[in-house]
Amino acid sequence: xxxxxxxxKGEKAxxxxxxxxxxxxxxxxxxxxxxxxxxIIQLAPLLGPIYININGSRLAIRKGTARLxxxxxxxxxx
Amino acid sequence: MxxxxxxxxxxxxxxxxxxxxxxxYNSKNDNKNCSDKDxxxx
Amino acid sequence: MxxxxxxxxxxxxxxGKTSIFNSxxxxxxxxxNYPGVTVEKKEGICKLDRGIKAHIYDLPGTYSxxxxxxxxxxxxxxxxxxxxxxxxxxxxxxxxxxxxxxxxVLFTQVKDLRxxxxxxxxxxxxxxxxxxxxxLPYLEKHLDTKIILTSNRTNHWIDKLKNLISNYxxxxxxxxxxxxxxxxxxxxxxxxxxxxxxxxxxxxVICQDANFSNVDKNFLANANFETKSISELKRLQQKExxxxxxxxxNILKVGQxxxxxxxxxxxxxxxxxxxxxxFGYVFFFFILLGIFQAIYAWAIIPMDYIDSTFxxxxxxxxxxxxxxxxxxxxxxxxxxxxxxxxxxxxxxAFLFMFxxxxxxxxxxxxxxxxxxxxxxxxxxxxxxxxxxxxxxxxAIPAIMATRNIxxxxxxLITILVTPFMTCSARLPVYLIIVALVIPNETIFGFNxxxxxxxxxxxxxxxxxxxxxYILNMILKMKKRSVLVMEMPNYKIPLIKDVLYTIxxxxxxxxxxxxxxxxxxxxxxxxLATNGVGDKFTNPENHISQNIELLSEEELQTKIAAIKLxxxxxxxxxxTIEPVFKPLGYxxxxxxxxxxxxxAREVFVGTLAVIYNIENYDDSKGKQRELKNIMLHExxxxxxxxxxxxxxxxxxxxxxxxxxCMSTLxxxxxxxxxxxxxxxxxxxxxxxxxxxxxxTFQLIS
Numbered sequence: 001x002x003x004x005x006x007x008x009k010g011e012k013a014x015x016x017x018x019x020x021x022x023x024x025x026x027x028x029x030x031x032x033x034x035x036x037x038x039x040i041i042q043l044a045p046l047l048g049p050i051y052i053n054i055n056g057s058r059l060a061i062r063k064g065t066a067r068l069x070x071x072x073x074x075x076x077x078x
Numbered sequence: 079m080x081x082x083x084x085x086x087x088x089x090x091x092x093x094x095x096x097x098x099x100x101x102x103y104n105s106k107n108d109n110k111n112c113s114d115k116d117x118x119x120x
Numbered sequence: 121m122x123x124x125x126x127x128x129x130x131x132x133x134x135x136g137k138t139s140i141f142n143s144x145x146x147x148x149x150x151x152x153n154y155p156g157v158t159v160e161k162k163e164g165i166c167k168l169d170r171g172i173k174a175h176i177y178d179l180p181g182t183y184s185x186x187x188x189x190x191x192x193x194x195x196x197x198x199x200x201x202x203x204x205x206x207x208x209x210x211x212x213x214x215x216x217x218x219x220x221x222x223x224x225v226l227f228t229q230v231k232d233l234r235x236x237x238x239x240x241x242x243x244x245x246x247x248x249x250x251x252x253x254x255x256l257p258y259l260e261k262h263l264d265t266k267i268i269l270t271s272n273r274t275n276h277w278i279d280k281l282k283n284l285i286s287n288y289x290x291x292x293x294x295x296x297x298x299x300x301x302x303x304x305x306x307x308x309x310x311x312x313x314x315x316x317x318x319x320x321x322x323x324x325v326i327c328q329d330a331n332f333s334n335v336d337k338n339f340l341a342n343a344n345f346e347t348k349s350i351s352e353l354k355r356l357q358q359k360e361x362x363x364x365x366x367x368x369x370n371i372l373k374v375g376q377x378x379x380x381x382x383x384x385x386x387x388x389x390x391x392x393x394x395x396x397x398x399f400g401y402v403f404f405f406f407i408l409l410g411i412f413q414a415i416y417a418w419a420i421i422p423m424d425y426i427d428s429t430f431x432x433x434x435x436x437x438x439x440x441x442x443x444x445x446x447x448x449x450x451x452x453x454x455x456x457x458x459x460x461x462x463x464x465x466x467x468x469a470f471l472f473m474f475x476x477x478x479x480x481x482x483x484x485x486x487x488x489x490x491x492x493x494x495x496x497x498x499x500x501x502x503x504x505x506x507x508x509x510x511x512x513x514x515a516i517p518a519i520m521a522t523r524n525i526x527x528x529x530x531x532l533i534t535i536l537v538t539p540f541m542t543c544s545a546r547l548p549v550y551l552i553i554v555a556l557v558i559p560n561e562t563i564f565g566f567n568x569x570x571x572x573x574x575x576x577x578x579x580x581x582x583x584x585x586x587x588x589y590i591l592n593m594i595l596k597m598k599k600r601s602v603l604v605m606e607m608p609n610y611k612i613p614l615i616k617d618v619l620y621t622i623x624x625x626x627x628x629x630x631x632x633x634x635x636x637x638x639x640x641x642x643x644x645x646x647l648a649t650n651g652v653g654d655k656f657t658n659p660e661n662h663i664s665q666n667i668e669l670l671s672e673e674e675l676q677t678k679i680a681a682i683k684l685x686x687x688x689x690x691x692x693x694x695t696i697e698p699v700f701k702p703l704g705y706x707x708x709x710x711x712x713x714x715x716x717x718x719a720r721e722v723f724v725g726t727l728a729v730i731y732n733i734e735n736y737d738d739s740k741g742k743q744r745e746l747k748n749i750m751l752h753e754x755x756x757x758x759x760x761x762x763x764x765x766x767x768x769x770x771x772x773x774x775x776x777x778x779x780c781m782s783t784l785x786x787x788x789x790x791x792x793x794x795x796x797x798x799x800x801x802x803x804x805x806x807x808x809x810x811x812x813x814x815t816f817q818l819i820s
Contacts, residue, residue: 018358020351025354026602030222046494049489051489055221058606062602065603091454095638102785
C-alpha cells in the first residue's frame with residue numbers, strides 16, 4: 001500500500017483513501033479527500049516535513065501524517 | 079510621616095499599586111444565565 | 121438614536137482579514153489582551169449610516185469550526201456562546217480568491233450555526249493574474265448570501281461593505297447542509313433527544329476537543345444520550361467534510377472558472393530557492409543576522425533621545441512642583457519607571473516590524489518548514505521559531521505567540537524555555553557590566569566586549585534549547601504531534617498594515633508590562649525612601665567622620681547613603697546579603713537583584729540610586745559617572761566589588777534567572793495554572809544561582 005510518504009519530490013498522485021482514525025480533520029478540510037490530487041513540491045532534509053500541493057492548497061505536513069494518506073500509483077510527468 | 083497632601087497622595091498611590099497587583103494575580107469569574115435552548119452557552 | 125451591532129471577521133489565516141479590519145476601523149482600534157501572532161480580542165469601531173455603530177472584532181484565523189489549536193478555539197467558543205458579550209449579530213467570512221473552495225468550508229459551517237453571514241472575497245485584484253472568473257449572482261443565489269469583492273489595493277468596496285453591514289438583518293439565514301444527510305440515524309436520534317436545540321450547533325458542541333475547549337458538555341450525559349467514541353465522532357466529522365465539499369464543488373463548477381494558462385506567478389520559483397535544503401538555511405541565517413544588525417544600528421538613536429527626555433522631565437518635576445513626598449515619588453519612582461519602559465519601544469517596535477514583514481509576506485511558514493525537524497528533536501515545533509525570535513524583544517508577546525502550536529506538549533515547552541532568550545531588558549545590565557569588567561581590547565580584529573555580548577545572546581539560545589531537550593525527556597504527557605501548516609502565496613505587505621501591527625503591539629506592551637512595572641516601581645520607591653529606626657530618621661548622628669571636615673555635597677551624599685542602607689529595602693538587602701556573598705555580590709547589588717523582579721532593566725536605575733547619584737540620567741556625562749563610581753566601589757576590606765569574577769557571575773545570573781513578574785503573569789495565564797510559572801521561577805533562579813556561584817568561585 002503506497003502512501004504520500006513514499007512519493008519523491010516533484011511526483012503527483014491521486015488520493016485513494018485516508019487512514020481514518022489518526023488523520024487530523026484539518027487535513028481533510030484542506031482538501032485531502034479521495035479523488036483529489038497530491039503533488040510533492042519539496043522535501044525538508046533529515047526526514048523533515050513535506051511541502052505538498054493538495055487540491056490547490058499548499059501545505060507542509062510531517063512525514064508521519066503523510067503516511068496516513070493512501071495513494072494510487074504516482075502519475076508520471078511526461 | 080506628617081499628615082499632609084503629599085504624603086496622603088503617596089499612600090494612595092501605594093494602595094492603588096498594591097490593589098492592582100493583587101487583582102492581576104487573581105482571576106475573576108462572572109455568572110451568566112443560560113437557557114436550555116442554548117448548548118454551548120456558558 | 122445610535123444602535124450598536126457586533127460584527128466578527130472570520131476566515132482562514134492569510135486571507136487578509138486584518139487588512140479589511142484596518143480599512144473598516146482605521147485607528148479606532150483597541151486590543152483587549154497581550155499581542156501574539158494574532159491577538160485574542162481585537163476590537164474596533166466603524167460608524168455606519170443611519171447612526172448605527174458597528175463593533176468590529178478581528179478573530180484569529182481558523183480553517184473550520186473543528187479547532188486544532190487554542191487560537192482557533194477562541195473563534196469557535198465565541199460562535200457557540202450566545203451569552204458571550206461579543207457574540208456577533210453578523211459574521212463576515214473573509215475568503216481569499218485563490219482558495220475559494222477551501223474557504224467555503226468555514227463559510228458554510230458558520231452559516232449553519234444560523235448566524236447571519238456575508239462572504240467577502242479578498243485579494244480580488246489577483247483574479248486576472250490567476251485566470252479566475254466568478255459568476256457572483258450565481259454564487260450569491262446558491263450560497264444564499266451576499267458577496268462582496270474586496271482588496272487591499274483598492275478602496276471602492278468599503279462603502280458597499282458598510283452598507284451590507286447596516287442591512288444585516290435583511291440577510292437570508294437558510295441552512296447550507298441538513299446534518300441528517302451526514303448520517304441519518306445518528307442525527308435523527310440527536311434531534312429527537314434534544315428537540316429544542318439547533319441540530320448543527322449541537323453537533324459542533326459535541327465535536328469540541330476537550331484538550332482546547334471549555335465548552336460544557338454535561339447536558340449530554342444528563343440527557344442519557346448514547347455518546348459515540350472519539351473515533352466514531354472523527355468518522356462522522358470526515359463524512360461532514362466530504363459532504364460539504366461535494367456541495368461546494370457542485371456550486372463552484374458553475375460559479376467559478378479557472379484558466380490555468382492565464383496564471384502568472386513567481387511563487388513556485390521563489391519557493392524552490394527559499395526551501396532548498398542548503399540555500400534555504402543560508403538565506404534564513406542571513407535574514408536573522410540582518411535583522412539583529414539593523415535593530416542595534418537603528419534603535420540607538422531614538423533610545424538616546426528618549427533617555428534624555430525623561431531625564432529632563434524628572435528634573436523639571438523636581439524643580440517646578442512643590443517639594444514633598446509625592447513629587448519625589450513622581451520624579452524618582454513614576455517617571456523613572458515609565459521611562460524605563462518607554463526606552464525599549466524602539467527596539468521592540470523594530471523587531472516586531474521585521475517579524476510582521478516575515479509573516480505577512482508568507483516567508484515565516486517556509487521557516488517553520490525548514491526548522492520543524494530540528495525543533496522536534498528538542499521537543500519543540502517548527503512553529504516555535506516565531507516565539508523564540510520574538511523573545512529577543514520581549515518574552516511576553518513571544519509566549520502569546522505560542523497559541524497556534526497544535527501540540528500541547530510542544531507549546532508548553534516553548535512557553536517554559538522562551539524566557540531564556542536574551543530579551544531587551546537584559547541589555548542595559550549586560551552593557552554596563554561588560555563595559556565595566558571586560559577589557560576594551562581587540563583580538564584578531566574582534567573587540568572582546570562585542571564578543572562577550574554576542575556570547576551572552578548565544579548562551580541564551582543554547583540555554584533555551586537545552587532546557588527544551590531536558591523537558592522533553594522529563595515531561596510525561598500525551599504527545600499529539602501534528603503539523604498542518606499552510607504555505608501562503610508570497611505577497612508584499614502593505615506598509616499601512618505593518619504600521620498598524622507595530623502600533624497595536626507596542627501599545628499593548630506598554631499597557632500590560634508597563635502597568636506591572638509601574639506598580640512595582642511605586643512600591644519599591646516607597647520601600648527605599650521609608651524606614652524605621654534612629655539611623656533612618658537621624659542619619660547625621662551616625663556619620664563616623666567629623667562632619668565639619670566634609671563639603672556640603674559630600675555630607676548630603678553620606679546622609680543619602682545611610683538613609684538608604686537603613687530604609688526598608690536596605691534592611692531587606694542586608695538581611696539577604698549572606699545569600700549573595702558567595703556569588704560575589706554585596707548587599708547593594710543584592711537589592712538591585714530584587715528590584716529586577718519588577719523588570720530587569722530596573723537594575724541599572726536601582727544601582728544608580730544606591731551609588732548615591734541623586735538624579736541619574738543616562739546622557740554621556742552622568743553615565744561615565746556611574747561607571748566610574750562602580751569601578752572604584754570597594755567593600756569593607758578595601759577589595760573591589762566589580763571584578764572580572766563578580767562581573768561575569770552577575771552577567772550569568774541575569775542570563776538565567778527568571779526575574780520578570782510580568783512574564784510569570786503571562787505564563788500563568790497561558791498555561792492556566794500556578795504550577796508552571798512557579799516551577800519556571802524556582803528552577804531558572806536556581807540554575808542562575810548555581811552557575812553564578814561556580815563561576816565566581818572558579819574565576820576569583
